[in-house]
Amino acid sequence: MKPIWIADDDPSIRFVLEKALAREELPTRSFDSPKAVLDALADGADEGPQVLVSDIRMPGGSGLELLEKVKRQHPALPVIIMTAYSDLDSAVAAFQGGAFEYLPKPFDLPKAVELIRRAVEESQREEVAQETLAATPEILGQAPAMQDVFRAIGRLSQSHVTVLITGESGSGKELVARALHKHSPRAKGPFVAINTAAIPKDLLESELFGHERGAFTGAQTLRRGRFEQAEGGTLFLDEIGDMPFELQTRLLRVLSDGHYYRVGGHSAIKANVRVIAATHQNLEQRVKEGAFREDLYHRLNVIRLRLPPLRERREDIPLLARFFLQHSARHLEVEPKRLSDAALEVLSAFDFPGNVRQLENLCHWLTVMAPAQVIEVKDLPPEVLAALNERRQPSAAEPAASAPAPSALSVPSDAPATPQAPMPPAWALGGAVVPPASAAAGMPQAWEAALQAEAMALLAEGRHDVWDALIRRVETRLIQTALQATRGRRIEAAQRLGIGRNTITRKIQELGLE
Incomplete structure (x- = not known):
């Protein structure tokens, strides 16, 4: 160090x-x-x-x-x-x-x-x-739909204009935002990303704009918000469609006149930041429902980039799968596995509701669980084989294929099948977002399966802190979720988790969740 x-x-x-x-x-x-x-x-x-x-x-x-x-x-x-x-x-x-x-x-x-x-x-x-960022290609893709995205990034390379990126969850919107930043005049400045849907409403304003010392209980020091951290660079606002309505007004003011105030502050701060926003939601529909400000929508929608879902660029699946298998093998320090032609054909026909992120998680799962260096069709996860059997069932010439026996582990989808469908509540473990058992048909204990897969991956790395590493991540997710459900009220969060007030305070400090 x-x-x-x-x-x-x-x-x-x-x-x-x-x-x-x-x-x-x-x-x-x-x-x-x-x-x-x-x-x-x-x-x-x-x-x-x-x-x-x-x-x-x-x-x-x-x-x-x-x-x-x-x-x-x-x-x-x-x-x-x-x-x-x-x-x-x-x-x-x-x-x-x-x-x-x-x-x-x-x-x-x-x-x-x-x-x-x-x-x-x-x-x-x-x-x-x-x-x-330096070692990995920014975005992989040879499909015509992705070539359109690359051309748009090139055309915007010398621009400071606000960009709105739309696309389903897991399709790589942050990668596009990073590419826009890297190839812009602001490339030497910071790139700061924030998921507006992941932060409790009561904390989001302070997170974005910072706060003055003494602005509220617990504000013991002055804190810079994400706008200040991104000064001279790019601020990426992910899941902008979920931003609370009252905060949309503050964001609109920043985009309109270029100034903002810290929480509890009285001096205007000039913002020298390029804003890139992203959402998987239909913002036009959100505007009609009164959940999103129309003036903010038009302010964000200066240049719009639509990122295609993986099912619209199936010809990229072999390229992405090879890349993710090699990346996972380097991470685990093992020999890269490869897909047989038949397995690659089945994968290319799968719809991937979780898009590129789901394919990446699937390749990580295959690196750990596939028994041989060459991955055959039978080695693919149950959800892929189940989809293959469903496609075969309508044919009268073939007998109905029996569903594969559930595996101990699988890589679940982590995104809705359409951009408008709501995202189910999810646990995130090791980058894999796992829907609860009730949301995954035929997978009664999906989160436990994902936990087992993550533990196996860490053990394969030869680590000796697997217990502490996983317990820390589980505790972090539990406390973050409870605080989000209770709008940041710690005592209520502790009661609903079944732990003491002092315990949750200590855990928040230990886990760095202040």
């Missing part, structure tokens, strides 16, 4: 942070001036910092000037600004320059370490995302 750089002219501050981070096994490198930091960056002798922690007032330059120069060279680097309470206004101004967070002096050491660790996790996530 790259070191955390500490810039402060006070040796006692540097010493305290160095020792505290050393106890957490986090490497550090210290500097006494902004010039020393810039010289080290220019020297390039090492990889640079994982996180930069800088004082706001130092001889030879300020932390704000350092922030501005560092962000020009390393826009994704998290920078934490340390400040005395009297410098709080300056620290707030630092957020305009892209600071990750501010640390008031004198600071509580455990809280300072926690903040730095959070910044490290954010930095590592960004590195993984960039590596994945």
